[in-house]
């Protein structure tokens with residue numbers, strides 16, 4: 001079997017069983033329990049929560065990210081195995097949202113991590129969240145959800161940006 | 177008002193006792209109130225009065241017995257502010273002092289746990305001080321981070 | 333035996349949100365615990381100083397995610413006190429209705445996640461599904477599911493729709509029916525007795541000194557509730573008894589209070605109490621205006637002074653300390669969240685000596701909510 005064909009089959013398989021990582025980074029996390037439980041029930045799509053990053057496929061950034069959390073998120077993201085996908089919730093990771101002038105939240109997530117799907121709204125409704133999951137599945141099917149490849153390719157740039165946000169480059173707290 | 181009776185000074189403010197106090201006597205006042213029924217320590221807040229060049233520490237106490245709230249206010253100079261720690265009276269004051277130390281740069285003598293609480297690796301002006309400009313900081317730090325430059329052809 | 337260091341969180345289903353506990357364990361007994369927060373710190377209090385009084389309303393509700401309305405209420409009350417406003421009667425009743433509905437929703441969430449921490453996975457499915465019906469009510473009343481921005485200084489944003497009381501009543505009687513099922517699954521379940529009785533004890537004599545409030549304090553046998561101590565809105569008009577240990581209704585008193593078991597039973601009983609308060613408020617609600625006439629938002633100045641207002645939330649005491657210097661922006665707003673004491677000092681102390689397997693149930697039974705620790 002040729003590589004391309006095999007890729008296609010693996011994409012079909014991975015789209016049908018996406019495990020999302022249980023990491024609540026911001027206020028959007030409160031709309032996840034309804035999505036996971038009986039009323040909206042995302043298990044119909046073959047999605048389930050997973051506690052460890054090593055077995056998860058989808059990382060959900062549920063809302064604003066503080067600098068302190070971004071460090072952990074990057075850590076967690078790098079532990080996940082490829083192929084891996086990032087969904088970002090709400091307006092905070094898009095442009096800062098209502099914390100646009102805060103000293104402790106990073107404003108634009110795509111400068112630090114590759115994002116595959118954005119869900120708008122403050123906070124997004126469960127229907128929006130599920131739509132994002134379906135959208136992600138469609139992208140995987142078409143082979144367009146390639147954020148993780150982008151992360152590998154532009155690794156240096158991502159690392160540089162992350163370090164700038166953590167303040168290493170500000171020259172004041174080396175040895176952190 | 178009971179708290180004013182116990183301490184012998186202060187004024188009533190919207191049904192709550194407001195007791196101004198000096199830096200040294202605050203400990204005695206709080207101890208006295210604690211012994212006289214004000215058993216619940218609500219919170220410790222700090223206000224930055226930059227025009228008057230001082231910080232105001234406000235100790236909030238509540239008495240379940242007298243159903244009364246007392247605010248003990250201590251004013252400190254803005255340069256090199258320091259205060260006595262009161263975590264022996266109420267253990268949760270330790271956390272409030274940690275936060276105020278981080279957010280305003282006030283030193284609390286006797287508190288051995290003044291480690292970073294909410295922020296990590298912060299080396300700028302303490303953020304809650306009025307002379308720290310949050311908007312400017314956000315623009316300087318986060319807006320200066322460049323976008324990821326992608327190459328034209330998506331050859332991945 | 334050798335001592336190990338363990339970190340639970342921030343990415344861990346066993347902690348109550350985005351926070352971390354650093355544990356030192358000997359075998360499987362915790363010998364020392366340290367709370368590490370700040371993962372959700374957005375600098376609210378700083379941001380509020382640079383926005384005007386009205387722009388702060390959408391900000392304050394984001395301080396506590398599961399139960400945002402108490403924040404709006406405390407902020408609105410503090411501003412009303414500084415302005416010396418008397419708000420319309422009808423608005424007060426509507427406020428009570430929404431606050432109590434939010435309390436039920438928050439309790440359902442906390443009971444659900446607590447059961448999840450014991451490994452009883454049926455209840456999270458049920459409780460969170462049922463909570464959603466309350467979110468539907470909020471959506472009809474306020475337009476949003478989670479952040480309502482409904483209680484404004486001066487009243488409430490919209491009047492209550494005519495048909496809403498019918499829907500509320502339907503949801504409440506449905507919840508009452510469901511509570512019976514919850515009892516079978518969790519509250520009268522042997523697993524719960526065996527796991528929770530005597531776990532996570534707060535020393536009774538220390539509870540007040542440590543700043544324990546809310547259901548956690550009532551589980552220690554002190555019948556203190558801010559709705560009774562300092563009645564706000566129209567709580568003095570409502571007929572309800574404070575629930576406290578050892579008056580646990582038809583639940584058995586299995587321990588001498590202060591433990592995870594009693595705390596959860598108190599929460600369970602307070603759902604019924606809130607249901608009855610909502611019914612009373614709907615019944616007694618008068619006709620009339622729902623909001624007073626407002627000044628121009630952009631030029632609105634608040635007279636100088638200090639205001640402190642407290643409300644009872646599902647987690648404990650919420651306090652807002654608002655300082656104004658007479659301009660159109662506040663000088664300082666300081667929020668006292670109930671988890672500030674529960675999550676840091678109390679949890680650090682009572683986790684000492686606990687079994688590793690009980691850590692997460694202790695945290696859930698204290699109902700620690702990190703956003704109100706760090707704001």
Ligand code: SF4
Pocket residue numbers: 026027028062063064089090091092093097098121122123124394
């Ligand atoms: S977009 Fe809104 S709901 Fe989401 S994290 Fe930001 S403030 Fe919270």
